[in-house]
Amino acid sequence: MDDAPAFPALNSAQRLSSSASSSLAPPSNMVAPGRLPPPTSSLGPPRLAVPARLPGGLTPPPTTTVIPAKPRQKVVLTPGHSPLDWARLTLSGQNLRGVTSFQKVTPSELKKHRRKDDAWMALNGKVYNVTAYLPFHPGGEQEVMRAAGRDGTKLYMNTHAWVNYDNLLKECLVGFMVPEPEDSDDE
Numbered sequence: 001m002d003d004a005p006a007f008p009a010l011n012s013a014q015r016l017s018s019s020a021s022s023s024l025a026p027p028s029n030m031v032a033p034g035r036l037p038p039p040t041s042s043l044g045p046p047r048l049a050v051p052a053r054l055p056g057g058l059t060p061p062p063t064t065t066v067i068p069a070k071p072r073q074k075v076v077l078t079p080g081h082s083p084l085d086w087a088r089l090t091l092s093g094q095n096l097r098g099v100t101s102f103q104k105v106t107p108s109e110l111k112k113h114r115r116k117d118d119a120w121m122a123l124n125g126k127v128y129n130v131t132a133y134l135p136f137h138p139g140g141e142q143e144v145m146r147a148a149g150r151d152g153t154k155l156y157m158n159t160h161a162w163v164n165y166d167n168l169l170k171e172c173l174v175g176f177m178v179p180e181p182e183d184s185d186d187e
């Protein structure tokens with residue numbers, strides 16, 4: 001049987017360009033998001049690992065994807081307030097709700113609980129006493145307090161829809177939102 005022809009063909013663009021990109025290592029001008037680029041020599045312009053145009057008129061594929069990073073707003077939690085500490089506290093049997101039975105909470109009742117030592121928040125119709133959680137909140141106490149005494153669903157979802165509040169605040173459930181009674185004077 002005849003020998004198989006060389007692949008890629010001896011005079012192909014791939015072979016011609018192979019000297020330009022002989023290494024499998026990522027090009028040195030690739031920058032991980034949030035990282036500074038590697039220092040470039042002060043002698044001459046920065047090196048470009050991939051030429052603007054490959055021999056044979058081929059344009060190389062893009063080598064970087066820049067995702068604009070939103071600055072994190074996480075705070076440093078005080079000792080004893082890690083997520084694990086919070087898990088421990090919720091399992092301790094301590095009453096974190098501040099009530100002994102589930103309540104029907106009207107908007108005007110909710111409004112009464114907007115102090116740091118008595119903070120309730122409604123999330124999708126459920127009302128939570130978030131007082132105990134405040135020092136454990138990775139975004140800081142002030143952020144949670146923005147929604148204290150009111151419905152924080154929109155703010156919460158806009159900030160971190162991926163955070164499972166139902167699970168984190170299970171032991172902080174106070175009750176459920178109900179409309180203001182018809183004859184109320186809307187305090």
Ligand code: HEM
Binds near residue numbers: 121145156163165168
């Ligand atoms: C509606 C009021 C709230 C606001 C405005 C708020 C805001 C924030 C902010 C700004 C961060 C930092 C995000 C970042 O830069 O990474 C954060 C993180 C976090 N918040 Fe809240 N938060 C609120 C309520 C809550 C509540 C009630 C909980 C408890 C279920 C919670 C749990 C968390 C967790 C677990 C993180 C860390 C998320 C992560 O690492 O991806 N937040 N929050």
